[in-house]
Amino acid sequence: MNAINFFKTKKLDLIVDFYTSVLALPVWLNQDSCIIFRAGNQLLGFCRCDISEISGTITFFCKDRKEVDAIYSRLKAIAKTAPKPNLAYNIYNFWAADPEGRSLEFQCFDHQLEPYITLEEGLKTRRSIRKYKSEPVPEELLNKVFELCRYSPTACNLQSYYYIVIKQREILEKIVSLRGPSGKPILASPYAIAVASKGDISHRKIQDACIAAYHLMLAAKAYDLGTCWVTDMDKDEIKDLLGIPHQDYIACLTPIGYPAEHFPVPERHQVKDFVRYL
């Protein structure tokens, strides 16, 4: 089940202009007298009416303080306060108002969160992360990620893939020395994960392992964890270090951890550049 919060408004045109041009929210559904915006995981509807509902607060939350500050510098004219930490909730926030006086809050949580991002947002914002915080991901959270990995597709549903969580630095360092300098991202987080598939189970071990690797990356993203595909790991010396049979296939190793960097998506091709309809 999903949900929409609706507000009545006497000034629909003004409100639509504000949420579109000032807050840059995309319209999810236009029903003429009711316009529904999407703000990440939240749908917000405004309906033309002879009264305006302005009670309550619409809270927008960001990834980090830098993003809150960036929004504040854009919205200074309508801000009621400057951004500051609120220790009671372990957040960093500032307040503003929309043209009808609805209270708007912009904040980030200064602590880890349960998943909240939509699949679409996850797909758009997943990045290869090569800098991590030193705090390791608790096994409980890793297991939540692996729980999502159960749903990776495999040829004939043979489920040939498996994951090895590598915590020992010496092993990771040996792998990097065998792999070469571009393998270094696996040393950037406290743990790395090898994604492999069983050669004796599937004739599609390469595809199964590659999909399982990307499935892991998206599952990690759902919990706001970072990963980075580090390739060229399907080597017997690396398999020996990890106790992997030579007939199996290693799709990649990836660091996994709390990102210590956030950066925008690099230039991508347009749809017209890579889609052809016959």
Ligand SMILES: Cc1cc2nc3c(=O)[nH]c(=O)nc-3n(C[C@H](O)[C@H](O)[C@H](O)COP(=O)(O)O)c2cc1C
């Ligand atoms: C098949 C494959 C191999 C990759 N190999 C490496 C690698 O060996 N080392 C590395 O740092 N990044 C590696 N990457 C990550 C890419 O550099 C990264 O996906 C690309 O630059 C796009 O950036 P993004 O993932 O942040 O969108 C690999 C990605 C893929 C899909």
